[in-house]
Amino acid sequence: FFVHLMVTSQPGAAFLSADDCRPFCLINGDEISGTDKVLVLYGDMEHHEKLADIPRVKSKAPPSECVFDTVSMIPFCTISERGFKAHRKGEKILTMKISEWHLLSIEWLCESIEDGDIELVPDDQGQTLQFDTTTPEYTKIVETVKMKMISCGEGSSFVTPRKCSGQIKDFSKSKALTVFRRLLMNEYGCYWKFLFFDGAQFFIGASPERHLTVRRGEVMMNPISGTFRKDPTHTKEQEKAALLEFLKDEKEIDELCMVTDEELKMMSKMCEDGGDIIGPLLKEMGALVHTEYLLSGMHKKEDLIDLFRHSMFAPTVTGSPMGNACACVYDLEKDTRSYYSSAIMLLGREGGSGVEFLDSSITIRTQEIQGDGRFSVRVGATLVKDSVPESEVEETVCKIRGSIRSLTTNTAPHRALDIAKDDDIQAELVKRNGRLSRFWMERQDKNPNTDPKLKGKKVVLMNNEDDFAVMLGYLFRSMGFQVDWHEHTEFVKPEIIKKCDEADLVIVGPGPGDPTSEVEKMKIVKGVIHRLHERKQKHLCVCLGHQIKCHILGFDVCKKDVPTQGVQVRTTLFGKEQKLGFYNAFYTKYSAAKAEEHKFVDVACLGEEEMIGIKGQDFVSFQFHPESILTQDGFGILHDAVEYLLSLEGPPTKKAKLQ
16 A cells, blocks of 8 residues: 555654654554554644644645645544533644655664663652552442443443553653654554654554544444453463453453444444444453454545544443443543543545545553653543442553553563464354344345335434434335434424424434433433324334333333343343343333233233333334344344334234233
8 A cells, every 4th residue: 555655764764863853753553554664754733623624635646656644643622523522621633744754664763763761750759650540539430430320321331541640750752762662662463553743742652443444435443342461470371261261251242242332333324335344353462452343334435534523432432322421421530531542643645546545543552741751641441330340440550551561661561372373262252243233244235135115215213312323224224214313402393393294114212311300302202202102103212212102101110220231131022032232221110001001012021020122003112222233133123123013004903912
């Protein structure tokens, strides 16, 4: 891709001179520079408020050459462009308008950078590292998230960081280069290793995670979750045994599925024709091993910056559903994230065609170093329903150790496990996919699912602050429906109400929150379902929609003792064995009398009282998420529901039965 760039020992190496104070950026990544090279970028700095302000070049690149146009450090507060909450302390988008670029070999560069000593300045108590939260304080945060957010239906996962700060003695550019040299020599398994200098401050990182890549119409994202901590005292056999246990851990499996679901929401917006899920894969780094998927799809001429905006920012650093997760962690954190958990983004144009490309890496495991040597590093843990506070604290400590290793030592981390070649480990990874959604695990554009009977029929879909609605819309488009989806706030508008009245089917989607509360969102959802009920209009309710539908019909809605946020359950649904994905902290309680009163055609329950599926006279309702990767036959379940609802002028009536 970058074949025109020649590796030399001199051109491009001016940053090594103490007298050269120009901004520069160094990037090492397999796809952008090659494994054994570093891309060197020079240019002038610009500061911007919004993504749209980043300069773009539309003219064609010279024949046979690619061109790099800009590289930008994006602050986390930019997520406000999606309408999400974030703290801000004056951070700007730091954009280098690239005027010069080169490739240097890592071998030559490491030989040219001196590995000098790096000493940290102790504080008044003799400590060289200071944390913004103590161990008891972070433990309390984990408990608060579990009890007041996850258990109350606000979301399935949340990520909130700890910040570690310190100061490098007698700091200079040469010491920043020493830190980067150590990353090049000692870290592995990174998507990008980078150093970004804007003329005043340094950002130095070794990030395992791609944020977004767009090239030749292909869009790629990398959901990563699950953290295995290597033990340097283990033999290779002991480490393998421990890794196999980790791969079987339901918490770790659920964590990866949850972030994959969240990134599928983004991909469903960006890639109308579907794509591929590759994996699960293992991402081995120096001290840790992560599990990941690669998501790939094709977009239809959408602007690259718009695609990037849709992708802000990874659920692995925010939570799910993302909008509500941002609101919740905003209340927890009180302080800006600065440039942590956002992205460093490179824009350029391909040789010959001049078509723009974008590549970006998530800014985790990243040191922010001021000109006087003061630095900060932030790390987070994914908090879920069954998080153990002590374990989550230890995970942050382990990540911080890894993130500052290049400040404290020049020794290589733990040995590589050579896991890619181990048959037992690969078999355990492959086993995971057998339980997941067949629809999402297959490439949709190669397996058309359109039903001629449904082609052209109209669906109106209500998004209740959870882009699972976008995934639902994608499944219904795949069936042949024309899907028109709107945010819940729009359902008070006469034109949207008219669309609902004229639709063949209305879908009331999932969303966070307490379904029995009287907040504005719940009032709007109740109003929509009341109208559908009174008009006897065919509709489908999912999760929150299901709970509010049942509440309107007089069933009790109860808080679960243990939330099932991001859990797969094997059970029977309308006479068929199914594996279903749940994301709920509330449930609706079965009543035979109420079911008889409303002439339910069929009811499915977990145990004796938790209703998970209902076929009514003019509606179908599900507590689980048929659109989730955790529901094995979600497409088939939805198709059956559609056939039931649209088969006759009025659905057949028979006495409700309890499964």
